[in-house]
Amino acid sequence: MFTKLRNRFLIFNMLITSIIMIAAFAAIYIITYSSIHSEIQKKLDQQSQMQIITKEEDLPDNTGKGTRSTIQKFSLNDNLSFDIEVDKNGKILNIDSFVDMPDKAYHKAAETVWNNKKDNSTITLEGKEWRYSIAKIKKEVIRNEEKSIVVENNYRIMFLDVTAYNKTLFQLLTTLLSVALIMLFVIFIISFYFANRAIKPIAEAWEKQKQFVADASHELKTPLSIINANYDALLANQEETIKNQLKWFDYIKIGTDRMTKLINDLLAFAKMESINLEIRKTPFNIGNTIDEVILSMEAAVIERGIRIISSIEPDVIIKSDPEKVSQLVTILLDNAVKYSNRNGHIYISLIKSKRRVVFSIKNSGKGIAKQDLPKVFDRFYRSDLSRTYENGSYGLGLSIAKTIIDRLGGHIHVTSEENGFTTFTFTLKLHS
Structure with missing residues (x-):
């Protein structure tokens, strides 16, 4: 499909380029031809x-003598x-x-x-x-x-x-044809290169979309299987009281909760990638936003015995979307809590660097393998599959974070050491 699209683009580009080039060369030849023939005609008319x-006294007389002219x-x-x-x-x-x-x-x-x-x-x-x-x-x-x-x-x-004139016209025609053929070859190579470049992101987006649908379908199968299995268990024990079968309802609730979270994440991700997503940029204190996020996750932090050490520079004002920035920090802190070892540490810092603000969050834990670092922002990527359902992660959070930072005009990257610390860092412009 994409090969056909590339070929159509290539043919269209070559056709338009060829028409323009032929028209330009034809105009050059016609103008030169007309100029030369006008010069020839002028010389002949001048002589005629x-x-x-x-x-x-030189006119013929009656004697029949010749004239002298x-x-x-x-x-x-x-x-x-x-x-x-x-x-x-x-x-x-x-x-x-x-x-x-x-x-x-x-x-x-x-x-x-x-x-x-x-x-x-x-x-x-x-x-x-x-x-x-x-x-x-x-x-x-x-x-x-x-x-x-x-x-x-x-x-x-x-x-x-007019031999020299005609030879000049023939040489001009030969030169124009030679240049046209060379230019068409060069234009074909350049067009082929740029056609491939133009098609490449479309093909990648198409492949990502197919992979996204496949991954989402796969992720939805597990909670649906849980719901169906426990529903069958309820039907097999219809004589039992609801109290005796609460565990089956609990399992169904777990399945529905997981599916609800996945669907909400998918909707959030689709909304973030929408070209019509409105970004409302206003000046605000990003330090206060970070403190609010930390407080909102205090219960989860205490439950896992994690210690948060923060170093936030005061009065850092940026012009951005407060809601999106809060969502971004929440995703990164939630990820740090989930993948920190029990009784581990999370270090949060916020500093000014030239005309930008730099936020980083570092957590102790298993870390991420070097070969997996380029994939952490991919959809449905999880470095630790064994903990997928333990912490309710579907691998969409960091993808959403990457999309948010891209829409806000910032940059995010990750560094990690296995069985060491994992650090996520993003930058945003300061309010000028």
Whole structure:
């Protein structure tokens, strides 16, 4: 399922990236193509507008003598170029060229263009590509210092070498395609990496959710089994009085109490993980909150013969949710009491450290194995399974504590030594 989700994400990302990249490269190529062809056309148009300047005395007379004209020769910058003058039948009248080519090449060029009669097109000649333009010849005649334009029936075909231009466009196209392929490969690798990273927390959350449901179902089976077993015992002894069967009712009560606690913990945990959970942060004295929690658990502490030694710095004000902080301290103290050895010790401290407040609670006992330390905040984790039902623990308390501290913007961690002390420490920001 997650592989398909990752692949869809990858395909979508590659598709969008490819479209944007192709559009950008296409725009670059089209702009360059248009610019080059505009430059070529400008040069051809510029030459086609050149006129043959003729003086009045040079015009043909009745004697049939030829004319003497002054023709403006041209060279289009560094580009090779030539022009051919033809009559209305395509017969060559004059060749004006800066290119060293055999006469047959000029005749072939004129014949090809005249048969095609397609203006502003390209032909291949002598291993080069030539762009040509066809225009009627215009003469500028000067009579008595007055100028007039005379349009003849002859045509001029202008040729411009565009081999370098086309080579530039081809190199640009090749470069863009090469860069596109390389970029697509790089983008695929990067997208694949980030797609895996994006899917990983979702997959982990899904696995945790499945494990949570499995663990909750497993934990609910035990109290339900107790209730069912004692109910069957009651049915098997219907003749007995209620007084004689009180022990079965007591066992049922124990089962219902355990199930009630588990359900309440599950609801609390679900509430803590809700994105809509409201955190009301107000300034308050965290030392007073800790003292209240210690007093509320005095009976449990006395029953186990545990000695609490506290060192709480006075007048420590933080801006947070008093109710959630109280719940957090209660969970940690309850955990310390449950897992302390009888007649053991619990050390509680509260100090300021720079711009944060540091709370720690340390209890003597069996401790937690080094390999189990990363798991203590996992749901349904218990380091001592043999004491699960003795102390009524389901392994949700520390998970709830971790969720609370995360929502409050703090940090919590644990250190422990086997058959030594276990210390939980959390930090929160001071009220500024």
